[in-house]
Amino acid sequence: MTTPRMSVVMPVYNVEAYIEEAIQSVLDQSFEDFELIIVDDGGPDGSIELARQFRDPRIRIISQANRGLAGARNTGIAHARAPYIALLDSDDRWLRDKLLHHFVHLEANPQVGVSYSGSRMIDETGRPMAVAMRPKLTGVRARDVLCRNPVGNGSAPVLRRTALDRAAFRRTEEPDRTCWFDESFRQSEDIELWVRLSGLHDVRFEGIEGLLTEYRIIGGALSANVVKQYLTWSRMLDIARENSPELVARYGDLARAYQLRYLARRSVQLGNGELAEDLLGRAIGLAPRILWEEPVKSAVTWCAVKLARMAGPERFRRLMRPYLGAAA
Numbered sequence: 464m465t466t467p468r469m470s471v472v473m474p475v476y477n478v479e480a481y482i483e484e485a486i487q488s489v490l491d492q493s494f495e496d497f498e499l500i501i502v503d504d505g506g507p508d509g510s511i512e513l514a515r516q517f518r519d520p521r522i523r524i525i526s527q528a529n530r531g532l533a534g535a536r537n538t539g540i541a542h543a544r545a546p547y548i549a550l551l552d553s554d555d556r557w558l559r560d561k562l563l564h565h566f567v568h569l570e571a572n573p574q575v576g577v578s579y580s581g582s583r584m585i586d587e588t589g590r591p592m593a594v595a596m597r598p599k600l601t602g603v604r605a606r607d608v609l610c611r612n613p614v615g616n617g618s619a620p621v622l623r624r625t626a627l628d629r630a631a632f633r634r635t636e637e638p639d640r641t642c643w644f645d646e647s648f649r650q651s652e653d654i655e656l657w658v659r660l661s662g663l664h665d666v667r668f669e670g671i672e673g674l675l676t677e678y679r680i681i682g683g684a685l686s687a688n689v690v691k692q693y694l695t696w697s698r699m700l701d702i703a704r705e706n707s708p709e710l711v712a713r714y715g716d717l718a719r720a721y722q723l724r725y726l727a728r729r730s731v732q733l734g735n736g737e738l739a740e741d742l743l744g745r746a747i748g749l750a751p752r753i754l755w756e757e758p759v760k761s762a763v764t765w766c767a768v769k770l771a772r773m774a775g776p777e778r779f780r781r782l783m784r785p786y787l788g789a790a791a
Contacts, residue, residue, distance in 0.1 A: 466544050466545065467497050467521070467544060467545045468496045469494065469496060469497040469545050469548075469549060469566060469621075470497065470500060470540075470544060470545035470547070470548045470549070471498065471499045471500065471548075471562075472502065472536055472540055472543060472548060473489070473499060473502065473551045473552070474502045474532055474535030475501055475502060475506065475510050475511060475514065475535070476505070476510070476529070476553075477507070477508050477510065478506075478508075478510050478553040478554050479509050479510045480554075480587075481555075481679065482510045482513050483513055485551060485552075485555060485556055486501075486517055486522075488551075488556040488559075488677075489557065490517070490519055492557065492561065493559050493560050493563050494560075494562040497521060497545070498521050498543070498545065499521055499522045500523050500542055500543060501514050501522060501524045501553075502535040502536070503526040504531070504532075504534070504535040505526075505528050506529070510553070511524065523542070525539070531649050532617075532644075533642075533645060533646045533648055533649075534644075536617075536643070536644050536652075537640075537646065540643055541640075545624070546623065546625070547565070547566065547621055547622065547623060548622045548624055549562060549622075550617055550621075552616075552617050552618045554681060555676060555677060556589075556676075556679075557618070557676055557677070558674075558675045561580070561675040564580070565578045565621035565671065568669070569621065569623055572669065574667055575623070575667050575668075575669045576622065576623045576627070576660065576666035577621075577622050577623070577666060577668045578620065578623075578671060579598070579613065579620045579621070579668070579670045579671075580619060580670055580673050580674065580676065581595060581596050581670070581673060581674040581675070581676075582595065582615055582616055582676040582677065583595045583674040583676075583678070584596075584680055585677045586679070589677075589679070591677075592680065595674050596615040597674075598611070598613035598615055598670055599611065599613045600669065600671065601670070603668040604661075605658070605661040605662040605710050606713070608661040608662070609661075609662065609703065609710060609715075609718045610717050610721050611721060612654050614668070616653070618678060619675075619676045626660065626666045627643055629664040630663075630664055631643055643656060648695060648698075649695070650688075650692050650695040650696075651692070651699045655702060658703045658706075658707070659702075662710045689729055689730055689733070692726065693722070693723075693726055697719075700715060700718065700719065716749050716750050717750045717753070719746075719749055720746040720749045720750030720753050721746070721753060722746075723742045723746035723749065724742070724746040724753060724760075724761065727739040727742035727743040727746065728764055731764075731771045736768060736772040737772070740769075740772060743764060
């Protein structure tokens, strides 16, 4: 069996409505030298039955008891054979040339460990929303990863295996299992790994032009749980403080302010103007510099919060949700 040049890792758990689109977006890639590792994370629905209907020989399905997203990704990475590993959540989609562009980028830039691109938002039905993630692409430092997470979402990155392996570790309770993502996280597992790679292991992050991932916004998803998300993000920062104390001492408050502003926008999406106003006030009080570092986004957030307070939750959510999206 020849070794593929790209391994795609796709965790699957209760995504019956979306998994066929996700798989098809991989099979439709113009870059064809890949394996698709689908990790069945023990979901009770019919997702894996749908996955098994695809007969492409590049697909491998691995089943396990439920471990969560981080654990499913770790299982997939452990089985990956290629020098490059692409991550795709099974409710998202890729554009046709995504793998090709990342392969060319990584082949031409051996110093880059994580390649990523922008993402456009789609709603639950797959329709484009009016917002997109357009991250910083070059000159990315550990401070940028900590404060603004340019990767953006878990379906955007393609990682060089040798760079990813710098962050590998074994859990004391399972000494035979290698982990890259921290399986104790059920949210913020992405940014925890990105900060560890950049701040502790000096892995270089660099983006490429284009909105090559379609990131689905699903009502009721984990990202909508604002309080829980903030708690897990704060735990990420505590771990980063242990690994990279100088980085967090210098930029921790700024990173927290940006996270609070992001959560204010999420609260607006949920129609909770009161919570949004509190979070935005905390963000500005903690690090006023976000007002002049990103004046447009801060001003838009401030206006949205005020409108949410005046209009009431249902009316405002109906009017503005397509425009706020999930952008931080």
